[in-house]
Amino acid sequence: MSDLRIRASSFGKFFDCAYSWEGEHLLGIRKPAGLRALLGTSVHAGTAAFDSARLNQSEIRPDDAAGVFIDTLHHPEYDVDFSNDNIKFTEAERIGLVLTTKYCTEIAPQFDYVAVEMSLEPLVIDCGGGVSITLTGTMDRARVAETHDGTIIPDVKTGARVVTNGEANIKSRSAQTGTYQLMYEHTTQQRTAGAQIIGLGTTSKTPIAVSPVFDARRVLVGTDEAPGLIQLAADMFRAGLFPPNPQSYLCSKTYCARWNTCIYHE
Template structure:
């Protein structure tokens, strides 16, 4: 039986952001109300997943209205699990309307350019001389050998890829190459800006050496049981972290509003 620890690139990012959050989410599997921005991202993701999954066989996108309905239904479903305090900060109706416009724009101008060969593919790999394994689920792998990851954001996209996204998408790149033993041509993030109703495809630079070093260091810390809260993080707040009350209870101190 394989008892080694398997890390996900998204989990590595979570650990770097906050060890306590990693503990609650990936080790203890603590259930907590979701945050509205995560619900939105999940709904965008679901709409793209359904469309591109069937496109692998049909080679044709679903009708735009059908994809919009998938987003709408998923968002309504996700809202039932959202922390209701978030509704005082973000109007869910306006957020949903923005998402529908984004889906329509994406389906009209960008989705037709993408010809997927694999969608939501789960991959698990090990590496020689590394103590831990890696696993991930790749959003889309297209016929040109490009890994495509879908992200939603409220920040203005300026062409620069944040370090955490570089690490996460770079990890998927490394895993895909190791699993297929073939060269992956590149990686890209398709950004859905729900504040400005804009869409931005941005190429992701890959630094395999950096990723593999962070991967090993993170695995060592997790194996040693080092799960330190990071109260200095921008995302350590009641607004962004769904584990804030559990964190206060376990570690003490106060999480900012």
């Protein structure tokens, strides 16, 4: 292990369960996605098409975004195990259509976006001992927005637990959004004012919510008292340590490709 290239969009998962991340991204252990993952992908495709068109000042209606959602759901670009989730296809279709429409009519108008899933300049992290990590790729599923307080990174999240009690859940989100904040700053040489989570809940009630702005960057770079996640990641990569996290909410045979051989889960 000397110079590892890592997709920026996977860095959040590294801090969720490094053992799972190692299995998927370094050892190539894969599993077909389930219908819930495809539902998320499809909602993201519809919402990104809507925001991109508006950014380019092209005409687009929520109905058009819903069409992109349906097309993606019906024609996945990766293997999907339709028996792998407790949701029927027709229900996934209904939930996704409602969420895509809600996003276009209730959430997108609240934001002044300046970029959608922006390409990022590679960011090299020197881990010491001749080991380095290069973060690459795009700001998958995230936007850049201008506000009175400065530039923020709203990250669109789908899933059953992204909205709880009417609020967008920001727990465990700082690693990913902080990575995007740092890489945006590296790419543009402009500071960000924070990050935000846009939650699109894929439960039957289709709740949506936008979190307050929070400073995810600080978690990545650390403080005088505590090392940031970048420093911790560098130490882990240099040592070749990828600890398991059986407490992760993604620790299940549905979501983890390493489940069958991992001895650490219950």
